[in-house]
Amino acid sequence: MSSLSSVDPQIAELVRAEERRQADTVKLIASENYVSKAVLEATGTVLTNKYSEGYASKRYYEGQQVIDQIETLAIERAKALFGVNHANVQPYSGSPANLAIYMAFLNPGDTVMGMGLPFGGHLTHGWSVSATGKWFTPVRYGVRKDTGRVDMDEVREIALRERPKLIFCGGTAIPRTIDFPAFAEIAREVGAVLAADIAHIAGLVAGGAHPSPVGHADVISTTTHKTLRGPRGAMLMATSDEHATALNKAVFPGLQGGPHNHTTAAIAVALKEAATDEFRAYARQVVVNAQALAEELSSRGFDLVSGGTDNHLILFDLTPKGIGGKPAAQALDRAGLETNYNTVPFDPRKPFDPSGIRIGTAGVTSRGMGVTEMRQIGAWIDQVVTALAKGEDEAEHVIGRVHAEVLELTSQFPAPGL
Numbered sequence: 001m002s003s004l005s006s007v008d009p010q011i012a013e014l015v016r017a018e019e020r021r022q023a024d025t026v027k028l029i030a031s032e033n034y035v036s037k038a039v040l041e042a043t044g045t046v047l048t049n050k051y052s053e054g055y056a057s058k059r060y061y062e063g064q065q066v067i068d069q070i071e072t073l074a075i076e077r078a079k080a081l082f083g084v085n086h087a088n089v090q091p092y093s094g095s096p097a098n099l100a101i102y103m104a105f106l107n108p109g110d111t112v113m114g115m116g117l118p119f120g121g122h123l124t125h126g127w128s129v130s131a132t133g134k135w136f137t138p139v140r141y142g143v144r145k146d147t148g149r150v151d152m153d154e155v156r157e158i159a160l161r162e163r164p165k166l167i168f169c170g171g172t173a174i175p176r177t178i179d180f181p182a183f184a185e186i187a188r189e190v191g192a193v194l195a196a197d198i199a200h201i202a203g204l205v206a207g208g209a210h211p212s213p214v215g216h217a218d219v220i221s222t223t224t225h226k227t228l229r230g231p232r233g234a235m236l237m238a239t240s241d242e243h244a245t246a247l248n249k250a251v252f253p254g255l256q257g258g259p260h261n262h263t264t265a266a267i268a269v270a271l272k273e274a275a276t277d278e279f280r281a282y283a284r285q286v287v288v289n290a291q292a293l294a295e296e297l298s299s300r301g302f303d304l305v306s307g308g309t310d311n312h313l314i315l316f317d318l319t320p321k322g323i324g325g326k327p328a329a330q331a332l333d334r335a336g337l338e339t340n341y342n343t344v345p346f347d348p349r350k351p352f353d354p355s356g357i358r359i360g361t362a363g364v365t366s367r368g369m370g371v372t373e374m375r376q377i378g379a380w381i382d383q384v385v386t387a388l389a390k391g392e393d394e395a396e397h398v399i400g401r402v403h404a405e406v407l408e409l410t411s412q413f414p415a416p417g418l
């Protein structure tokens with residue numbers, strides 16, 4: 001970063017500080033990961049200088065000799081990795097990708113059905129504060145109180161009653177396998193388009209550690225930076241060619257201008273990495289680690305939504321521990337354990353001060369950590385939370401001790417790309 005350091009030492013120092021912070025922290029945020037050095041390098045290239053509205057061989061600016069090849073490579077790799085006929089790699093991120101699905105299939109006011117945000121859905125699945133909830137007519141499904149899982153009979157009942165034109169499955173805080181065939185059957189029954197939002201689990205799907213929506217969902221949307229371990233970006237895919245034109249038109253010119261070509265290149269690199277045996281082993285280990293961490297927390301009296309996990313994600317309710325999710329997440333962060341506070345299903349508290357915490361194992365698994373480290377992390381979470389419940393003085397002492405132990409662990413497991 002020699003040029004950055006000389007032109008803007010302030011920003012350069014802040015970037016270095018963030019790099020140190022990431023190196024020294026156990027990243028348990030379920031939607032984050034560490035990209036490889038190769039992905040990082042592709043992101044920081046001259047491709048950022050180029051405008052390329054349109055699609056390969058049909059652009060609105062000259063000079064696309066190279067960009068066309070890069071975007072085509074990314075598309076071909078996405079098609080091969082996920083086994084789809086169509087891929088669009090231009091959406092800037094998950095929310096614009098999902099908005100493009102509305103643009104492709106719905107008119108303003110049409111009904112969309114998605115999982116409610118407090119149950120693990122995403123804002124863009126029709127939640128009230130999102131444009132998708134304001135400009136369309138949202139109906140929601142949730143999870144059962146007794147199981148913490150989606151009840152497909154209830155989903156079917158709501159769909160038959162409300163007749164949505166679009167159904168979303170998937171979300172941001174779902175610890176269990178998504179039943180794509182069951183959603184597809186319901187969508188077919190009511191004549192809806194089924195969109196599978198696999199942002200969280202895309203790396204697990206690619207690596208064979210979660211069933212694929214291909215052949216079930218009409219459209220698949222995903223970010224590229226979570227379990228898939230690419231740059232911040234997104235993709236839209238379709239099993240058949242039927243929806244290709246509608247999706248492409250919705251992304252450009254429907255919603256976006258020029259694609260971010262440096263991101264497209266980095267997505268292509270990440271997709272190449274995800275097609276390896278090494279990545280398949282990584283995806284499996286992410287799930288093994290999550291299940292080990294879930295067991296450790298469960299054995300220490302934590303109340304896990306749905307009782308455990310099938311994927312990379314664990315959601316727990318801190319009510320039985322006598323504290324809220326937010327103070328607990330803040331205390332864990334001071335101890336070097338990075339999480340996010342999160343609503344839990346039927347949460348009586350507000351989203352900005354909810355009852356739960358969401359964690360995931362994509363990042364720690366990228367650092368090479370395994371079951372032994374998961375058990376240790378579970379013990380640290382318990383120690384910090386238990387101390388916090390007793391009061392700040394007790395917590396300060398425990399946080400200091402855990403933080404020193406976290407630094408010792410992170411020094412043994414260097415993060416990729418840093």
Ligand code: DSN
Binds near residue numbers: 030031094122172
């Ligand atoms: N922010 C993402 C997540 O954390 O799951 C969803 O948009």
